[in-house]
Amino acid sequence: MNTVATIGFFDGVHRGHQCLIRQVQDEARRRGARSLLITFDRHPRAVFAPDSVPPLLTTPEEKMQLLRATGIDAIHILPFDRTMAALTAREFMRQVLRDQLGVTALVIGYDHHFGKPQGENYVDYCAFGQELGIDVVLAHELEGEHVSSSEIRRALETGDVSTAAYLLGRPYSWSGQVVQGHAIGRQLGFPTANLQTSTPDKLLPANGAYAVRVISSTGNSWGAMLNIGCRPTMDNGTDTSIEVHLFDFEGDLYGLSLTLLFISRLRAERCFSSEEELVHQLQQDKSVAMSVLASARDSHNVRM
Numbered sequence: 001m002n003t004v005a006t007i008g009f010f011d012g013v014h015r016g017h018q019c020l021i022r023q024v025q026d027e028a029r030r031r032g033a034r035s036l037l038i039t040f041d042r043h044p045r046a047v048f049a050p051d052s053v054p055p056l057l058t059t060p061e062e063k064m065q066l067l068r069a070t071g072i073d074a075i076h077i078l079p080f081d082r083t084m085a086a087l088t089a090r091e092f093m094r095q096v097l098r099d100q101l102g103v104t105a106l107v108i109g110y111d112h113h114f115g116k117p118q119g120e121n122y123v124d125y126c127a128f129g130q131e132l133g134i135d136v137v138l139a140h141e142l143e144g145e146h147v148s149s150s151e152i153r154r155a156l157e158t159g160d161v162s163t164a165a166y167l168l169g170r171p172y173s174w175s176g177q178v179v180q181g182h183a184i185g186r187q188l189g190f191p192t193a194n195l196q197t198s199t200p201d202k203l204l205p206a207n208g209a210y211a212v213r214v215i216s217s218t219g220n221s222w223g224a225m226l227n228i229g230c231r232p233t234m235d236n237g238t239d240t241s242i243e244v245h246l247f248d249f250e251g252d253l254y255g256l257s258l259t260l261l262f263i264s265r266l267r268a269e270r271c272f273s274s275e276e277e278l279v280h281q282l283q284q285d286k287s288v289a290m291s292v293l294a295s296a297r298d299s300h301n302v303r304m
Contacts, residue, residue: 002033004105005097006139007114009149010039012057013066015169016147021070023139024107031105034073038101039063040080047085055203057149057156057172076101089115090128098132105135159206161262171213171261174204176242178253190282192227192243193253195260204228204242209266211289214246217257222246225282225289226260229269245282247290264292 004027010017021037028035041060045053058066067075078084078096087095092115097103106129108114110122120128122138129136141147147167155163156172165171176195197204207229214224226244244260266285272278 001102002031002104003036003102004028004031004033004107004137005036005038005101005103006107007038007097008112009043010037010063010067011043011054011149012152012168013063013070014057014147014149014152014167016142016145016167018070018169019142020107020109020139021067021072023137025070025072027105027107027137028073033104036101036103037067037072037075038078038097039067039075040078042080044080044085047080047082053201054150054153056199056201057152057168057203059199059202062173085116087115088118089113089120089125090132091115093125093128093134094132098134103134105137107137107139109139109141153203156203156205159208159210159265159268161205161210161265164205165262171263172205173259173261174202175199175257175259177257178255180254181241181243190245190279190286192245193258195242195244195258197242204240205262205265207240207269209269209285210262211264211266211292212244213261213263213293214244215259215261216253222249223290223293224260225266225285226262227269245286247286263296264289266292 004024006020006024008017008020024037025035027033043053043056064075093106097106106125108122108125112122113120122136126136128134152164152167152172155161155167161172174197176197178193179196181192181194205228208227210226210228212224212226213221215221224244224246226242228240228242230240244258266288272281
């Protein structure tokens with residue numbers, strides 16, 4: 001059967017990826033073919049430059065869940081190792097795309113590159129495809145916008161979760177397990193669940209306070225405010241704490257996994273002169289967070 005494919009790492013499965021995938025599906029329908037996404041089991045830099053692998057926007061499991069949700073016919077994961085990295089673009093198109101996967105049409109952007117770098121570009125890929133029996137189809141960008149995983153990372157690294165959500169097409173998510181904390185939040189009247197991640201390769205947004213939605217591994221959800229930082233007022237040292245205060249909740253969350261959906265940044269982290277000043281700020285944060293979350297819910301902006 002004819003196969004229309006595209007290839008990429010697809011970290012984040014952002015709006016640009018989603019636009020490309022829709023074009024693959026449209027092209028497949030036009031040709032009466034199946035649609036195929038080709039991705040890798042690790043970031044290519046893990047082979048080329050392991051010390052410069054960027055933090056992930058999605059874990060492998062999250063990425064696969066999001067890709068499947070697009071309705072694509074098939075997904076193929078290639079092991080990216082030195083053997084794969086050594087293939088030139090032409091060798092990759094012949095050995096992997098044509099011979100292994102039966103690709104008859106490849107949808108890519110004009111500036112997309114694959115294979116061992118040898119200075120090839122879109123025009124070269126078209127020539128290779130003509131020789132090998134693979135139609136190379138030019139994809140268009142999303143409504144004239146350029147959306148990239150790097151751009152989303154930059155937004156999150158500055159705490160701009162609103163821009164990240166716009167580029168992703170959904171709020172950025174991060175998950176962790178509830179572990180024992182110092183119980184200081186409870187003493188201040190703002191009990192928190194302290195989170196520890198099992199996926200340290202995934203990007204944690206910049207230090208600061210955030211309005212978030214929280215979904216537990218049991219399926220419950222709450223509005224909440226979150227603090228990421230070193231708790232300078234409490235002289236916490238350099239350890240990063242991830243503490244979330246759930247609104248309208250009482251109970252025990254220890255051992256549960258919580259997924260945070262970042263809706264808005266409330267403020268940067270700061271050191272307060274006293275516990276009283278900190279409590280006053282937390283009260284203000286809660287009021288603003290509840291208002292932000294209500295507005296987001298009413299406008300249907302909160303979704304996975």
